[in-house]
Amino acid sequence: MSERSANKEFEIKSVTPRAKDYAQWYNDLVLKSGLADYSAVRGCMVIKPYGYALWENIQRQLDQMFKETGHQNAYFPLFVPKSFLEKEEGHAEGFAKECAVVTHYRLKNDPQHKGKLMVDPEAKLEEELVVRPTSEAVIWNTFKSWIRSYRDLPLLINQWANIVRWEMRTRLFLRTTEFLWQEGHTAHATREEAIEEARRMLHVYADFAEHWLALPVLKGVKTAAERFAGAEDTYCIEVLVQDGKAIQAGTSHFLGQNFAKAFDVTFTNRNNQQEYVWATSWGVSTRLIGTIIMAHGDDHGLILPPRVAPIQLVIIPIARSSQQLEQISQVAHRLKSELTAHQIRVRVDDDPQQKPGWKFTEYELRGVPLRIAIGPRDLEQNTVELARRDTLTKEIVPMEGLSTRIQTLLDDIHHNMYRRVLQFREAHxxxxxxxxxxxxxxxxxxxxxxxxxxxxxxxxxxxxxxxxxxxxxxxxxxxxxxxxxxxxxxxxxxxxxxxxxx
RNA sequence: CGGGGUGUGGCGCAGUUGGCUAGCGCGCCACGUUCGGGACGUGGAGGCCGGAGGUUCGAGUCCUCUCACCCCGACCA
CATH class of the missing domain: 3.30.110.30 (C-terminal domain of ProRS)
Structure with missing residues (x-):
């Protein structure tokens, strides 16, 4: 290899190897795979279409699981009056240091600097509004008016939202100032029922992680020191990632009667007595994406779990002439419709601007689980080249029966990825x-x-x-x-x- | 908040003790040849060198101030 092409290779395949610098490897994957980007605002990221498509797939499945367990979606305000946040003491103390606060509601032209805006000092809010770091406070203030009798219970609510926590140090997907999540908030008549709910949702998270993200998780309960601010018990799922660190991928809290007492939420029980309700809350966030990256990725790029991958299979035509490309593209698109009919998410990349080799590397970087290449030889023999991302192996297979083969293979990949992470955890x-x-x-x-x-x-x-x-x-x-x-x-x-x- | 970096076309960088019209690779646009693991040729477009002030005949380069982002640590999902 000439020196020049050696340099080129170095530049192009510039995912930093894990062994060299794990943190840099992680950043390279996020940025170069097109999941997300840094934004103009410190600590806040732009989730790009590929990353958002991944989040939507996660969201869709979780949302279905929440509904299957009886929860309904609702939406509560972004702003929390400061006085609400103060009501539950532990909660207030836990979040105080990381709250963004809205103090004014208007800007005006700056008389000192033409063309500049300034905060209008006359537009100061009577009471400051905190940008929600979590929604217990607003939600429990609302629940107070929703709950009268035991007949209103259990109240099972979820919301999909963005929240803001002003962290000192941020990392793409793992800890950003603003992030997307889901937060479940439930109210129950008895302690036992609330604990059961908190545990049920933990198991929903664990099932989701295992069956959809190919992530084996450790289910457990947090110690007092690690507990959520305002909770009596915090349950969690923990994933061990490749640098030997653990990451909390989801939490579920038994809140006791802390919020009910703080917000005076009572109900009339069957014996016509007033009681405080029992509460839970639980959430997972876009951090799941960071967890997927760190648990599964390799030095070639992402390896996305097939069941949530935005693209499950990419088809790459290989042609010598534009006529041939057209011919092969037709075959590729026909195959795509067939596979799409089987609920497989397929992209045909017949962009003539890029050569096949370029595409191979690109889709590896983006973690697409399966790749099909169709060239002139395949056309003659009615075959395709089928390559899997998790093992980086490829084989020539007949065009016949491809959809069944691919469905099976996607499942295989899922299980193989799960097994790998589990083996790593067991070995560590x-x-x-x-x-x-x-x-x-x-x-x-x-x-x-x-x-x-x-x-x-x-x-x-x-x-x-x-x-x-x-x-x-x-x-x-x-x-x-x-x-x-x-x-x-x-x-x-x-x-x-x-x-x-x- | 401490420590360390980095700011120069979209991306990655070079630019020496101040000196001519600010370069290189990738990418981009046009045309042609290519296409089974990141192709090549020819011709193009694209920059107030992070910002402000200063020194100087002359500043990407020197001085002062400032801003932003990244990495490492303390806080946290």
Whole structure:
């Protein structure tokens, strides 16, 4: 290879390898695959059509699952009066530091600088409005007027919305100042029913992650230190990604009666007595996209889970002449209609401007699960070249029966991706008996570290302080095992799952 | 908020101790040849060098101030 083409190769295939710089690899994938871009506003991103199509697929399926579990969509205001946010103490304290605040409602021409605008000091709001960092406050203020009797319960509401949290440090999809999410808010007559709801939705998230995103998740409950501000219990799904860090991909909270009390939401029970209602809230966000990228991607680019991939199959014609291209394109489009009829999302890329090789690399970068190439040889033999993104393998297959083969293959890819992430997690989950071992595994291997913990926040924070690792959760299905806390040596029956977290 | 970077056509960069008309690669436009793993030729278009002020005969380059973004850490989904 000449020096020139070697340089060219370096420039074009410029996804930074994971081993070299994982953070840069992640950014390269987001930007170069066309999922999203930085915006003119610090910490805020532009979700590009390809990324938004992915989000829409996630949204569509989750929305269906929420409806199947009896929830209805509604929409609440972006602005939260400051006094509402103050009502639940823990909640207020937890979110205070990261709120954007609206203080004025008007601009005017700046008399000092022609053509410039300034905040009109006469248009100051009586009460500041907080841009929602989450909607418990507005929603519970509303629920107060919706709930009178036990007959109004359970109240099962979801909203799809954007929210703003003024984080110090942001990362595309993983932590942006503004992000898109869904937040479920429910009210129940009994404690048991609310807990059941919080757990049910956690399982909905876990099922969704596994069956649609090919992500094995760890389901568990958060410790007091990691709990949502205002919750009695926070459940979570955690995913271990390729750099050995854990990422919280979804949460579900049992809120007890905290919000009912703060907003005075009571109902008349069957015995004609007034009671406070019991609450839950639960959410997943565009962070799921970041999780998909980090869990599945490789040094060639994204690998999108087939069931949510905006394009499941790309067809690339290969032709020597424009007549031939036309001929092959016809075959490609005919194949596309056939596959589309089977609910497969197909794109034919017959753009004559780009050569096939360019397209191959491009769709690999964009993580399209399957690729078909059709060339003159295929035309003669009635075959296609079928390549899969997850394994980077390809084979020549007959045109006959392609739709069945592809449906099967998309399922195979899904399962293979799931298995890979699960195997990675299993290979990076270490049970330790001592704090020395804990520290050694953390620095040398990473991943989940399972260890006995005495259940105190002091121990948890001390470990965090010394190692940066936090307790991601106590798994829900864990059997109590007697042991000793690795840090304090006190008796412990709990094994906590630790990791460095995103 | 601390530490480190970077700002020069759409993208990635070069531009020396100040000096002529600011370059290169990719991309873009036109035409032609190509097409089974990021093709090539020819001809084009595209820049108040992040901003303001200063030094100078002369500033992308030197000085002062400023703004923005990125990365690393502290806070967090």
């Amino acid at each position: 989950t270490t049970y330790v008996q001592s704090y020395d071992e804990f520290k050694k595994v953390l620095t040398e291997k990473g991943g989940f570290i399972v260890a006995h913990w005495d259940g105190t926040t002091e121990t948890e924070l001390a470990i965090k302080e010394e190692t940066k690792a936090t307790i991601r959760c106590i798994p829900l299905d864990q059997q109590p095992v007697p042991g000793k806390c690795i840090y304090s040596g006190k008796p412990s029956h709990l094994q906590a799952w630790f990791a460095i977290a995103y």
